[in-house]
Amino acid sequence: MEKDSGLIFSAGEIREKGGLTVSRKLDPGLFAGVLEAPAEVAKASADLVFSVGGGSILLDGAVRAALRLECARCGVLFTAEFSETFDELYEDAVESIDVSGALAESVALMPPLKPLCAPACKGLCAACGADLNLKVCGCPAGHGEGFKENGKENPFRALGEPVKKKRAK
């Protein structure tokens, strides 16, 4: 017997009541393997609205999830929120409705093709691999303008501060 995740609904009960509206927090573990590692679901919830039409049951679903994604430019892991809606039609003969598959499909659609930690992410230096969001590495190949300015030696740095030596007593 599978662990009851609270996502299986009795079709008979929904028909009897003439519909059902449910909001659920979802266990991120439900979505294990749905996203390609290292991406994963950090938090998720769903709003489910079942309505009865004739004998069949229509489900309008909305899923919201916070996903941990790897930036396509700099490789950092970041969290972003997404939402998806879906609908399903269940035929008259159905006895129980398991929505976990529909939820997993919706979550699988969420990550963008190239997730970015920020729209202006500078990515990694092509030459040395430094994260250009954090520092300017100085490689001519990595970037253009910033290089000269930041690579220029400060003429006063050489003078430095006079070193005070502690006198031994």
Ligand SMILES: [Zn+2]
């Ligand atoms: Zn990034």
Ligand SMILES: [Zn+2]
């Ligand atoms: Zn570099």
